[in-house]
Amino acid sequence: MTASLGLKLYNLGNRRDAGPGAPRPQRPSGGLAWLHAPSEDQASPMLALARRLIEDDGIAVLLTCPFALPQRDGVIHQPPPVDTPAESRAFLDHWRPDIVVFAAGELMPALLHETAERRLPLILVNGRAPRFLRERDAWYPGLMRSALSRFSHICAVDEVAARAFRKAGAALSAVAVTGRMEEESAALPCLEAERAALARLLAARPVWFAAGPTAEEEATVIAAHRATLQQAHRLLLILMPADPAHADKLAQRLEDQEGWLVARRMREEEPDAAVEVFIVDNPAEYGLWYRLSPVTFLGGSLYGSGPTRNPMEAAALGSAILHGPRTGPFGPIFGRLGAARATRAVASASDLTDSLGDLLAPDRAARLAQAAWAVASDGAEVTERILIRMRALMDAAP
Numbered sequence: 337m338t339a340s341l342g343l344k345l346y347n348l349g350n351r352r353d354a355g356p357g358a359p360r361p362q363r364p365s366g367g368l369a370w371l372h373a374p375s376e377d378q379a380s381p382m383l384a385l386a387r388r389l390i391e392d393d394g395i396a397v398l399l400t401c402p403f404a405l406p407q408r409d410g411v412i413h414q415p416p417p418v419d420t421p422a423e424s425r426a427f428l429d430h431w432r433p434d435i436v437v438f439a440a441g442e443l444m445p446a447l448l449h450e451t452a453e454r455r456l457p458l459i460l461v462n463g464r465a466p467r468f469l470r471e472r473d474a475w476y477p478g479l480m481r482s483a484l485s486r487f488s489h490i491c492a493v494d495e496v497a498a499r500a501f502r503k504a505g506a507a508l509s510a511v512a513v514t515g516r517m518e519e520e521s522a523a524l525p526c527l528e529a530e531r532a533a534l535a536r537l538l539a540a541r542p543v544w545f546a547a548g549p550t551a552e553e554e555a556t557v558i559a560a561h562r563a564t565l566q567q568a569h570r571l572l573l574i575l576m577p578a579d580p581a582h583a584d585k586l587a588q589r590l591e592d593q594e595g596w597l598v599a600r601r602m603r604e605e606e607p608d609a610a611v612e613v614f615i616v617d618n619p620a621e622y623g624l625w626y627r628l629s630p631v632t633f634l635g636g637s638l639y640g641s642g643p644t645r646n647p648m649e650a651a652a653l654g655s656a657i658l659h660g661p662r663t664g665p666f667g668p669i670f671g672r673l674g675a676a677r678a679t680r681a682v683a684s685a686s687d688l689t690d691s692l693g694d695l696l697a698p699d700r701a702a703r704l705a706q707a708a709w710a711v712a713s714d715g716a717e718v719t720e721r722i723l724i725r726m727r728a729l730m731d732a733a734p
Contacts, residue, residue: 342479367395370433374442381517424450448486457729463492465500481505518715522648524623548644549635560689583617626653651708656701678707
């Protein structure tokens with residue numbers, strides 16, 4: 337397959353010494369799928385796809401991304417290759433993928449050309465809009481159309497995205513609106529025996545959870561709890577401070593200076609009927625508290641720099657979400673939850689009190705939690721259809 341004029345000009349303008357690059361571990365034996373996530377918001381759906389490929393199909397997964405990611409069992413993390421013919425060839429020679437899957441729409445023309453030369457199946461998922469690497473956004477004649485022609489399938493998140501790919505030169509037959517892929521599961525684990533025992537202890541008692549409030553927010557949380565106790569006398573607050581090391585001092589202050597009846601999880605005390613505030617300090621137990629609490633306030637979102645926890649954790653476990661105006665790195669997630677009317681935003685201490693009181697009505701909390709759960713679980717069918725397509729392409733590959 338001959339290179340277009342645009343690709344030749346692109347490669348001429350990108351001639352540089354790429355350096356030694358990151359060390360490449362040995363390629364595992366058997367089949368290997370290469371997934372590329374160009375941005376942090378694409379990492380979660382690609383990790384969800386990787387998990388399915390590993391668990392259902394038993395093939396290895398190489399995930400490239402230009403940022404650090406937590407390790408996942410079976411997933412090989414690597415930075416993407418520099419987009420030059422030499423680096424692309426070296427990368428493909430080493431990994432020898434059976435299929436290549438790009439996310440969102442960032443295009444690497446030299447790499448795509450080398451991939452097509454090897455007749456590797458190549459698809460684009462979660463498509464939003466095509467673009468070149470930021471440092472390579474000059475105009476090259478026909479390069480965008482040529483790069484898009486390498487993909488046999490372009491799966492767009494919506495019709496607006498599909499139009500952007502068609503306008504850029506993608507073949508009409510290659511572009512389809514499939515929707516957004518599912519995110520990596522945010523459902524945190526817990527010990528079922530522990531959950532069941534605590535659920536029996538808390539039976540018929542209203543409960544809310546303050547998940548990681550900052551030191552500045554603790555007073556606001558306590559004030560909202562005090563005010564809401566006037567209408568719900570058996571209300572229990574489960575409080576996990578943003579700094580777990582601060583938990584014991586916080587509990588002591590609430591007892592000695594403010595007169596609260598406090599139990600401490602770290603001392604193996606239990607939230608019996610007389611306890612008003614239950615202080616917990618083990619981040620590994622977030623999944624337990626989300627399951628036990630119909631309502632969760634996301635700390636860090638009111639006076640901090642953004643939530644200390646991913647809102648999808650609470651959403652995936654059926655807890656209605658209260659949050660402040662500061663979304664931090666979770667802005668896109670809050671945008672999706674907000675569009676589905678799946679959270680309640682508060683702007684002040686009085687707002688938190690009013691919203692908490694309102695959500696103590698089980699039907700109102702349940703409606704919010706159900707909407708959030710629907711967002712958290714959205715996209716599973718899209719991922720399944722993409723997997724079916726990937727398997728068909730790999731089966732048909734020479």
